[in-house]
Amino acid sequence: MSSDRIKIVWIYPDLLSTYGDQGNTIVLERRAALRGIPTETVHLRSDEPVPADGDIYLLGGGEDRPQILAAQRLRGDGGLARAVQSGAVVFAVCAGYQLLGHEFGGEEGQPVAGLGLLDIRSTRGEQRAVGEIVGDVAGELNVPRITGFENHQGVTHLGQNARPFAKVVHGIGNGDGFEGAYNGRVLGTYMHGPALVRNPGLADLLLRWAVGAELQPLDDSWAGRLRDERLKAVVG
Ligand code: GLN
Numbered sequence: 001m002s003s004d005r006i007k008i009v010w011i012y013p014d015l016l017s018t019y020g021d022q023g024n025t026i027v028l029e030r031r032a033a034l035r036g037i038p039t040e041t042v043h044l045r046s047d048e049p050v051p052a053d054g055d056i057y058l059l060g061g062g063e064d065r066p067q068i069l070a071a072q073r074l075r076g077d078g079g080l081a082r083a084v085q086s087g088a089v090v091f092a093v094c095a096g097y098q099l100l101g102h103e104f105g106g107e108e109g110q111p112v113a114g115l116g117l118l119d120i121r122s123t124r125g126e127q128r129a130v131g132e133i134v135g136d137v138a139g140e141l142n143v144p145r146i147t148g149f150e151n152h153q154g155v156t157h158l159g160q161n162a163r164p165f166a167k168v169v170h171g172i173g174n175g176d177g178f179e180g181a182y183n184g185r186v187l188g189t190y191m192h193g194p195a196l197v198r199n200p201g202l203a204d205l206l207l208r209w210a211v212g213a214e215l216q217p218l219d220d221s222w223a224g225r226l227r228d229e230r231l232k233a234v235v236g
Contacts, residue, residue, distance in 0.1 A: 059096025
C-alpha cells in the first residue's frame with residue numbers, strides 16, 4: 001500500500017465495463033471499509049493517463065472492438081506496465097484478462113497485440129463459452145472453490161510463466177481444463193459481473209496482496225448462501 005489508503009484504479013469504464021464488472025470495485029471498497037481500511041477509487045476514462053500510484057488496478061470485459069482500442073491505448077500509455085513492475089495488484093476479467101497477454105484474437109480472429117503482462121495468448125475459439133463456471137483454485141492462493149459466469153469466444157493458452165488460476169469443475173474457462181491465470185499479483189479470470197460478490201475469498205486475496213498482511217475475517221454468511229445456491233444448482 002503506497003499510503004494510508006488503498007487506491008483502486010478502475011481502468012476504462014467507457015470501454016471495458018460491458019457486463020457490470022464495475023461491481024468488483026464496490027466489493028473491494030466495502031470489504032476494506034469493514035476492516036477500517038480506507039480506499040480511494042479512480043474511474044479512469046480511456047483518454048486519461050494511467051496513474052502510477054494505484055494499489056489495485058481492475059479491468060473488465062468488453063466487446064471485441066472496445067477491447068482492441070483499450071489494448072492499443074494501454075500499450076501506448078505504458079502506465080499499467082510500470083505499475084506492475086512496482087508490484088501493483090491487477091485483477092482483470094475476460095477481455096481485460098485477454099489483453100494482459102501477448103496477443104488475443106480480434107473480431108475477425110486477427111491477432112491483436114496485448115500488453116505482455118501475463119504469459120498468455122488468446123485466440124478465437126470455435127464456439128462461444130456461455131454459462132456458469134466452477135473451479136478449484138490453485139492451492140497456494142488459499143481461495144475456496146470459485147463460482148462465476150462466463151461469456152466469451154476466446155480460448156487462452158498459458159505459457160511457462162503463467163499459472164492456472166483454477167481447475168475447471170464445470171464450464172469452459174481457458175479451454176484447456178483450467179480457468180484464468182496469474183503471475184505474482186497479476187490475475188486474470190473469465191468470471192464476469194459479480195465475480196467478487198460471489199467469491200469474497202477472491203476479493204480478500206486481492207486486498208491481502210495490496211496491504212501485504214493477513215486480514216481480519218468477516219461474516220460472509222450471505223455471500224456463503226449465494227455460493228451454496230450456485231454450487232448446488234451447477235454441480236449438485
Ligand atoms: N471479446 C472477447 C471474447 O469474446 C472478450 C469478451 C468478454 O469480455 N466477455 O473472447
